[in-house]
Amino acid sequence: MIFKVFPKKKLSSLYELLAYNIVVGPILKGTDRDGKSLYDFDVVYGFDELVLGYTSTIHSAKRFVLPYQENLSSFEISASDWQKNTDINVYKPLVFFGMHACDINALNKLDMVQAESVYPNPYYIGKRKSMFIIGINCTPEPQCFCQSMGTDTALHGFDLFITDIGEKYFVEILTSQAFELIKKISGKEPSQIDHQRYKHVSSQKNKLFTTTVDSSDLTKILDLEFDSKAWQIWGDKCLSCGTCANVCPTCYCYGVEENVDMDLKGATKTKTLHSCNLLDFASVAGGHNFRPESATRLKYRYYHKHRGFVEAFEEALCVGCGRCGESCLSDITPAEVIASVRNEV
Amino acid sequence: MNRRKGDTGGAFEYAYKAEITNIYSLTQNEKLYQIQICDPDLGDRFTFKPGQFVMLELPGIGEAPFSISSSPSTTGKFELCIRKVGNLTNFLDKVQRGARVGISGPFGTHFPVEQMVGQNILLIAGGLGIVPLRSPLLAVLENRSRYGQVDIMYGAKSPEQLLFTYQYEGWRRFDINLTVTVDNADQSWDGHVGLITEIIQPRINESASLADTTYAIVCGPPVMFRSVCNMLMDAGLPMGKMFVSLERRMHCGRGKCCRCNIGSTYTCLDGPVFDYWSVMNLKEAI
Ligand SMILES: Cc1cc2nc3c(=O)[nH]c(=O)nc-3n(C[C@H](O)[C@H](O)[C@H](O)COP(=O)(O)OP(=O)(O)OC[C@H]3O[C@@H](n4cnc5c(N)ncnc54)[C@H](O)[C@@H]3O)c2cc1C
Ligand code: SF4
Ligand code: SF4
Ligand code: FES
Numbered sequence: 001m002i003f004k005v006f007p008k009k010k011l012s013s014l015y016e017l018l019a020y021n022i023v024v025g026p027i028l029k030g031t032d033r034d035g036k037s038l039y040d041f042d043v044v045y046g047f048d049e050l051v052l053g054y055t056s057t058i059h060s061a062k063r064f065v066l067p068y069q070e071n072l073s074s075f076e077i078s079a080s081d082w083q084k085n086t087d088i089n090v091y092k093p094l095v096f097f098g099m100h101a102c103d104i105n106a107l108n109k110l111d112m113v114q115a116e117s118v119y120p121n122p123y124y125i126g127k128r129k130s131m132f133i134i135g136i137n138c139t140p141e142p143q144c145f146c147q148s149m150g151t152d153t154a155l156h157g158f159d160l161f162i163t164d165i166g167e168k169y170f171v172e173i174l175t176s177q178a179f180e181l182i183k184k185i186s187g188k189e190p191s192q193i194d195h196q197r198y199k200h201v202s203s204q205k206n207k208l209f210t211t212t213v214d215s216s217d218l219t220k221i222l223d224l225e226f227d228s229k230a231w232q233i234w235g236d237k238c239l240s241c242g243t244c245a246n247v248c249p250t251c252y253c254y255g256v257e258e259n260v261d262m263d264l265k266g267a268t269k270t271k272t273l274h275s276c277n278l279l280d281f282a283s284v285a286g287g288h289n290f291r292p293e294s295a296t297r298l299k300y301r302y303y304h305k306h307r308g309f310v311e312a313f314e315e316a317l318c319v320g321c322g323r324c325g326e327s328c329l330s331d332i333t334p335a336e337v338i339a340s341v342r343n344e345v
Numbered sequence: 346m347n348r349r350k351g352d353t354g355g356a357f358e359y360a361y362k363a364e365i366t367n368i369y370s371l372t373q374n375e376k377l378y379q380i381q382i383c384d385p386d387l388g389d390r391f392t393f394k395p396g397q398f399v400m401l402e403l404p405g406i407g408e409a410p411f412s413i414s415s416s417p418s419t420t421g422k423f424e425l426c427i428r429k430v431g432n433l434t435n436f437l438d439k440v441q442r443g444a445r446v447g448i449s450g451p452f453g454t455h456f457p458v459e460q461m462v463g464q465n466i467l468l469i470a471g472g473l474g475i476v477p478l479r480s481p482l483l484a485v486l487e488n489r490s491r492y493g494q495v496d497i498m499y500g501a502k503s504p505e506q507l508l509f510t511y512q513y514e515g516w517r518r519f520d521i522n523l524t525v526t527v528d529n530a531d532q533s534w535d536g537h538v539g540l541i542t543e544i545i546q547p548r549i550n551e552s553a554s555l556a557d558t559t560y561a562i563v564c565g566p567p568v569m570f571r572s573v574c575n576m577l578m579d580a581g582l583p584m585g586k587m588f589v590s591l592e593r594r595m596h597c598g599r600g601k602c603c604r605c606n607i608g609s610t611y612t613c614l615d616g617p618v619f620d621y622w623s624v625m626n627l628k629e630a631i
Contacts, residue, residue, distance in 0.1 A: 072360050075404035082404045086358040118614060119599035122357050191368055226628050253603035256596045260405035267405030274604075281604065284594050285409075285430040288567075290629070303628070308609035 002173040004187035005194050011162075011169065013185045015047040018132065024064065025097035026054035044097070052098045055141055056321060060249030060260060061103045064094060065110065065127045068246075068273050072123070072256070075267040092198040098136045102144070102319040104158050105151040106249030107133075112313045113252065132177065135161035137201065140208045143301045143322030145335055147206065148213040152320040165197040213335050215306065215316060221342055222307045226299075230340040235295020237330040242275030244324035244332075245301070250317045251275065276301050302337060357599065360402055360447035361387055363523040366422070368442055371508050374428050376438065377414070380448065381422040388421025393456035396590060396618040399621065400598045401425065402447035402572035403440075407433040410595045412477035413451065417484050426476040449477070452598045454618040456481040458586050461560045465493040466556045467548070469573055471500045471541055471565025475508050477590045477617075478564045487517045493558065496522045496548055500541035500565075501503070503527050504534045524548075541565075542572055561587045563621075574621045584622035591616050591630065 006014075015023070027049050030040045039054040070090075076083045105110055107128070112123040135158040146152040154161065160178040162169040170190060173179050190198070245251035255274040260267045274281060277297050282290035291297045309317035318334065325333030367379040393399075395417050402408040415424035417508035429438040456629045458481050466485060470478045478497075485492050497516065501507045504527050513523055526537040537544055544612035549555060561582060563573050568587055577587055593612040605612035607630050610623075624630045 014366075069626070077404055080443075084358075084360060084362075084404065084447060088357075113601070117600060119357055119601065121601055173346070223628065253606075254596065255602065255604070256408060258402075258405050258407050269402075269404075269408075271602075274602075282594055284592060285434070290593065296629075300629075303608050304606060308606065311609035 002179065003190050003195075003198075004171045004173060004182050005165070005190045006171065006182065006185050006187040007168055009077055010185040011052075012047045014134075015050070015097065017181055017184060018097070019047075021093050021095045021132070023095045023097050025050045025052075026057055027051060028054075029058065035173045038119050041096075042123070050097060054098070056100070056144070056323060056326075057246055058323075058327070060106060060321070060323065061096065061099060061251050062106065062110070062252075064096075064131070065107065065124055066252055066254075066257045066273065068272050070123060072271050073269045075269070077260075077265055077267060086143075088122040088126055090123065091130050093130040094127075094132070096133045097129055099133055099158070101135060101161075101322075102151050102321045103249055104133065104135050104147040104154040105146075106133075106160075106319045106321070108154075108157040109250050109309075109313075109315070109317055109319070110252060111157070133158040135172075137161070137163040137205070138290055140205065140210070142210055142320070143326050143333070144209065144320060145211040145213045145322060146246040146320035147209045148211075149316060149318055149320035152205075152209075163198055163201055165194060165201055168194065170194060170201075171200040209321070210224060211335050213320065213338050215338075218338070218342075219307045219310050220317075222232075222303060225341050226340055230337070231295045231299040233340070234332055234337055235293060235298050237332060238277065238294045238298045239330055240277050240279055240294045240297065241329065242278045243327050243329065245275030245277060246273070247323040247327045249319060249321060249323070250305070253281070276304065300339075302334075302341070348529045360400075360449045361391060363446055363448045365440060365442060365444045365446060368440075371426065372506055373428055373444065374430075374460045374487055375508060376429075378425045378427060378433065378437070379422065380425060380446070382448070383445070385421065390420075390424075391451075392420050393417055393423065393451035395484050396455040396477055396588075397451040397453050398477075398598075398617060399423075399425070399448050399450035399452065400595070401433075401437075402449070403433060404435050408447075408596075409433050410452075410598060410613070412590070414476045414479045415483065416487060417480060418487055426473075426479075428473055450598060452613055454492065454616055456562055456590075456618055461485075463493065464487075465559040466495045467545075467559060467561040467577075468495070468497045469499075469545060469561060469563045469565070470497070471569040472502065473508075474564030474566070474569070474590075475499055478562060479509065481562060482516070482521075486516070486521075490520050494522070495520070495522070497523050498526075498541060498544050498548065500526045500528070500544070501522060503529045504531060504536075523547075542576055545573065545576060549577065549582075553582070555580050555582040556586075559586065562589075563587060564590045567592075567631050570624070576577070578621075584625060585620050587621040588618055589621060589624055589631075590618050591624070593617075 023044050025044045026039045029040045040058045073086045114121045159175045161172040253274045254271050258269045305317040362383045363380050366381045369377040382391050398410045398412045411425045414421045416424045429435050526544050530538045595605045596602040598613045600611045600614040
């Protein structure tokens with residue numbers, strides 16, 4: 001990794017250098033009923049719109065690589081035959097300006113399934129490969145437990161990553177494009193003092209985490225506690241609404257539907273993100289449902305994230321962003337669920 | 346089950362265009378469809394192993410998984426036996442010969458018939474479970490002399506729901522022991538009436554040691570797996586020598602939609618064929 005520093009006021013020049021692309025970044029969307037600011041990633045039209053000191057966005061960056069709804073194929077249909085058309089070039093180069101480490105790590109986890117495993121998903125890869133990512137160091141919020149999940153720092157999956165060290169930004173550079181850009185805004189070698197400031201900022205950040213999740217031995221504990229009463233208790237609270245999966249940066253389950261056009265000459269095959277908390281997730285033809293109770297579905301979500309995925313990829317499918325707990329109408333948070341399952345309430 | 350190692354690429358939305366060349370009505374609700382890949386060159390490349398499945402797509406209607414039910418020694422064409430239960434399958438029930446469908450796959454794991462050479466084989470099926478079982482059976486019949494005693498034990502709700510009845514004589518001619526049972530008989534039925542376990546019991550009682558001599562393939566509704574497999578286990582058959590085929594909801598067949606996921610296991614990639622040991626170690630599998 002190459003480290004550089006540049007004066008803070010140069011950040012807008014960096015933006016201008018990239019602004020001929022579509023730029024996506026954190027912007028203010030409004031306030032909640034308590035007056036708290038709500039941020040989300042969206043297309044920005046000027047540097048001033050970016051709120052780089054944002055708290056966690058409502059939605060994650062997932063929707064830019066796995067849209068809520070996406071057409072997989074279209075068909076031209078005639079009386080005796082049909083033709084299938086598939087267009088995987090459905091992406092535009094995108095600059096992501098200001099992504100937190102957890103969200104970068106979430107994309108890295110999605111890569112494992114979508115890009116690096118059998119049957120790579122070209123719709124995903126196209127979008128992912130044409131992203132230029134500028135990461136930004138953040139301040140932990142009460143719901144964040146990324147430190148427990150080992151996702152509070154990102155080691156790869158970005159082009160450059162900036163940390164506020166007072167007068168300057170400290171930059172970690174991973175790609176040659178990023179290197180050239182930093183050269184253009186007259187980035188300098190960090191001094192001894194810059195290094196110390198950076199280390200100080202990092203260690204201060206580490207002290208600010210208030211939520212922790214004990215994920216040690218979780219794969220075994222989840223198996224041992226498969227019949228724990230805790231699942232029933234949380235299951236009874238769960239509304240099976242799927243909001244948690246919707247806001248989660250790593251949930252990727254989907255369903256497919258096909259629809260014939262009004263003129264009967266064509267059809268489209270559409271993929272829509274789904275959630276294992278929704279009632280029909282594991283129902284099969286003939287009416288049998290493998291997970292009919294909300295408790296088994298909620299449990300399954302934790303099983304997939306903290307056991308199944310670990311078994312397959314050697315890390316959990318959760319980055320500890322806390323979004324699911326923040327948005328859950330029943331106040332179900334992963335920290336509480338996991339703690340209660342560990343202790344067998 | 347580390348999915349980051351030894352992975353190969355594969356086409357995502359690719360489907361072979363295929364033609365339904367023949368349709369046979371087997372019962373009121375099930376039909377047998379003969380399907381041929383349209384492009385002969387692509388057809389040559391379409392091979393499969395017994396127990397694997399394909400995703401069949403009807404443009405605008407949908408896509409669903411179906412086990413291949415024919416012999417794996419043919420290339421480019423195969424048979425699917427399909428029960429009408431919903432959107433796609435009801436539509437299929439109405440299509441005519443010559444209709445064109447999209448086929449992707451074959452997907453999934455298979456019954457290891459090569460590994461079973463020299464051994465006795467118990468093929469145990471309930472209801473529609475005979476469909477995926479017919480493929481390993483035909484593979485064994487084509488090499489009959491390489492296997493020991495072959496038993497098919499098959500249970501259905503009623504005599505009119507039995508599948509492939511026209512082939513029973515042919516199977517028997519290959520020195521296959523076929524025992525059939527139904528839950529509810531009518532006057533025409535002079536065979537066994539009762540649970541599938543009742544026809545398995547005498548067969549496993551008479552054999553001295555299942556452990557060294559026998560493999561089993563079990564396929565049927567979820568309730569059947571546990572009772573049958575536990576019974577075979579009690580009779581000494583190791584879990585690693587029993588194979589089952591599981592059913593789950595599937596929307597991609599490619600380990601991407603997660604619909605078929607059980608913990609760490611994707612039924613479409615790691616299954617549908619599993620040995621019973623793996624299934625026993627999988628919470629919620631059956
Ligand atoms: C590995 C495997 C092999 C199978 N082999 C056979 C076979 O040989 N013969 C046979 O008749 N049936 C088989 N099935 C079941 C068959 O896939 C379902 O009956 C079929 O999906 C029903 O589709 P439908 O649109 O008519 O039903 P609907 O209930 O209308 O289903 C709507 C949609 O849900 C999905 N879906 C519903 N049920 C299932 C299901 N059980 N599995 C996967 N997706 C589902 C499909 O995507 C479908 O488009 C198999 C299932 C699996 C998983
Ligand atoms: S856990 Fe909360 S957000 Fe998730 S499905 Fe249940 S009620 Fe909805
Ligand atoms: S499960 Fe919850 S905490 Fe974990 S990544 Fe998803 S939204 Fe964030
Ligand atoms: S069918 Fe989509 S993951 Fe198995």
